[in-house]
Amino acid sequence: MFASMARAATTSDVFNAIAEPRRREILALLRTGERPVAELSQELGMSLPGTSKHLRVLREVGLVRDRKAGKQRLYGLDGRGLQAVHEWTGGFEQFWNESFDRLDAYVQDLKQERQEE
Template sequence: MARASTTSDVFNALGDVHRRAILDVLLTGEKAVGAIVGAVSMSQPQVSRHLRVLGEVGLVECRAEGRRRLYRLAPEQLQPVQDWVAKYERAINDRLDRIEDYLEELQRQGDDRDT
């Protein structure tokens, strides 16, 4: 089943390079919007819009500290992405194993010819 073409799921939210950059900034810990703005070279309204999308899909959490809003990564929400990527990783590893087996067989055949 195809995913809806919205930002309402983790996959589509991660499809935007700016949102991925914001997540990269939050990898090091909780940050205020101003710190995120400085790190990603976007305007505050742009960062706030992206943070809202990331918050809607559960990738970031926000807490108030006085007048400031502090954002932090919610990495457990990346599990669907990790599960999806794991399928491809297994497929690639299976292919590499078959290539390795084939190369070892070729090596054995070459060794048999030398003797």
């Protein structure tokens, strides 16, 4: 029962899906365009079934789309799925900007003190 609950969380939540390093690697590879699973598998040094499993999770949470191209299936990034991640991380942008502003003000104060000495 517990395993099925964990599986459901992984496949229904973008944050859980991208918590897995291999899935983040797949997303990074797909930034340059669509790729077949065999190419992704080779780039990652993983088995085809392992790569397919990660792609399935990424597809289920809306981060990856796939389409048939002749005999192969091509996988591509679906940026819409990253919207929730973007919105969440964007909430920290103000924090970092304010932190850098405070650091800059501190550095300027130090420079001023040195010039006055």
